[in-house]
Amino acid sequence: MRVNKDQFIEDFVNKLVSKRGKKIKEANLLDKYYALASLTRDYIAEYWVNTNERYLKDNKKQIYYFSMEFLIGKLLISNLMSLGIKEVCEDGLKDLGLDLNEIAEIEKEPGLGNGGLGRLAACFSDSMATLGIPGYGVGIRYKYGLFQQKIMEGYQEEFPDQWLKYENAWEIKRPSESVEVKFGGNVIITQKDNRLKFVHENYESILAVPYDIPIVGYKNNIVNTLRLLSAEVMDKEFDYYHFNKGEYTKAFEDKYNTEAISYVLYPDDSYEKGKILRLKQEYFLVSSGVQSIVESFKKSGKHLKEFYKYVSIHINDTHPALAIPELIRILIDEEGFGWDEAWKITKHTISYTNHTIMAEALEKWNVDMIKKFLPRIFMIIEEINERFCKELWNTKYNGDFDKISEMAIIADNQIKMAHLAIVGSHSINGVAKLHTEILKRKELKEFYNIYPEKFNNKTNGISHRRWLLKCNPKLASVISEYIGPSWIDSPESLMNLLEFKKDPCFKEKIYKIKQYNKNKFANMVKEKYSIEINPNSIFDIQAKRIHEYKRQVLNVFHIMHLYNKLLENPNLDIYPRTFIFAGKAAPGYYIAKETIKLINSLGKKINNDYRIKDKLKVLFIEDYNITLAELLMPAADVSEQISTTTKEASGTGNMKFMMNGAITIATLDGANIEIANEVGEDNIIIFGLKAKEVLEIYKNNTHNSIDIYNEDIRLKTVMDELINGFLPVSMDEFKGIYDSLLKDNDKYLVLKDFCDYVRAQEKIDKLYRNKSKWLEMSVTNIAYSGKFSSDKTIEEYAKEIWGAL
């Protein structure tokens, strides 16, 4: 868009008055933020309206991306950049004596997700808008996002994330587009004109109120929509009878119970049985979403028979899988379709992404629960299941009861959501090549046998706009200086950087930028934690959810081993390193929380030990979120991607670090494999067991952690230090971790990979000393990172799954 500086200044000053009732002199930072954000939204509005109008006219396929999580990050700067007016605003504000970054910092980040899955949804939304694909995100407007993490005495403590405490400057509430979602009650079946009719009675109604957030395409005048739904009571806000009796809690009980549906994001990244509220959230999302889509489709005048030709509904993991029975319900009960046609329309409309093979994250709902809260939906799932089992019986598996009950959607009084999602959709994809292969050959192999055509791979990607252009402006500008700005629209042209990987002048610039970003990070650490870190040390970062399979403990063991070596010989030639951790643990995940305590205890010991002469530092930065990630990625020298091979479906942090020039130390897991294939083995440090070996170990149970413990004295020493008073905690503090590794035979093969990990880390130490070589590797990583732009991923989804390009 076009706005000149004078116009901007005038608009801004007026906005402060109209929106906040203040002149610049009296305005505080919050006033300035809201004025600027609101002005930016005004600027966006015109394009938003035009885009919607165009989409309506164009008759193109609309993509609805259903996700329980959207981790979009702060929006002010990125929106200004997408509008192409960041510099003008910055200048204008400067004239007023204001600093854009200071204002932008005060924005509250909507933490509406747990991790990779939620951030992927945000990167995809960004890419859809930038590619001009009519894409709508559909999610929940949780009043409280993922908990705020504070570290107290080394332990994680959780606090409510009150991101809506003030207002959300970006959203537009649309009460007139609210829809009714029905829970509970019973279903009456009658017969009319030779057809069964299903009437849902005695249900409880909840209103789903949409809030729309603009998703601004990058300098293309396109603005897509992220629609977040909030639960409200249908009509009666409170009960006068109880109110008059002074029973205030009772008077408002219904309201609270209803609205609780969209109060809190579940802070788990794995599934816990029997959470009624979570089930309600999932149905709330899909029912309101699918109803609105059908309504708006009907307005277009086309026949619902053609629904799937104009609408794709993509479900982000199985969490929104009830979209399948919900669409069938609407088509049959409300629109008068017969089963066969409703089934065909639904299957052609829906596609599904699987994000994990971790058994504990695979959703299964108790039959009685679904029956009680969603009686009509249950009938439909039962029907799908019966027909599916019959199909199996009549085709491949005649007489094979075991196979059929293994594949059934309903078995052992449970509904398996992954099975429902596969049977009721036309496409299922994994998120990296290895992950998809494991789905096809192992986890879902029975389904692959009968529906090979449904399975496909779509390796994840990240938005290079947020993860390079926005978060690392200095790097972005040097890149443009050398290869021109075309990489912003076509990220694969980052490859042109390879030409300069041996250019000393270019490399020096890359080095200086990394130093600048490291200094910036070090200053934050000093200010916030009063810890001095050496910006000339290697910044070695592991930032992700805390989970046994991600093996933060392996990282810790290596640090302890280095520390032991230094204690033995304080003059040992170790390149100074700062080990940085960040990430949240699910509040109920004991071992993960103990891992945080372990990192902090080690930090306390090492950071205060003058004997090792500041060669090692260990930091845990609290409250990892998108905003912190934007500071961390540009400051990293080393990216830790060390999951137990086969367990990390893809990973996307790996791509963000690489794009900012960090060197990856990794197992051949998830997308690490594809990163390694791109950059070549000289530009990534690979270690550890291969997928085949891991699968073999799991299958034949050939692993014995006690043997490794006894054989490797370095490892034995480190492990003993967990429980012998070496760390500044009680002796039994880390008994849980210790036992999981020895008594429980180290399910995630930490001990097995330790030796090779130490070797790989020694290689890093050596390589970093060769500055020229290191910078060459760094440039190579940046150059190949364009391959992992979510623009490319979304293009593949659009072409191969949605039929939309």
Ligand code: 26V
């Ligand atoms: C499951 C549940 C179950 C109910 C409570 C809330 C909740 C939240 C998340 C999940 C699923 C976790 C799966 C997940 O996040 N997978 C990650 O997806 C990334 C994007 O595809 C991928 O890069 C990571 O490797 C994968 O772990």
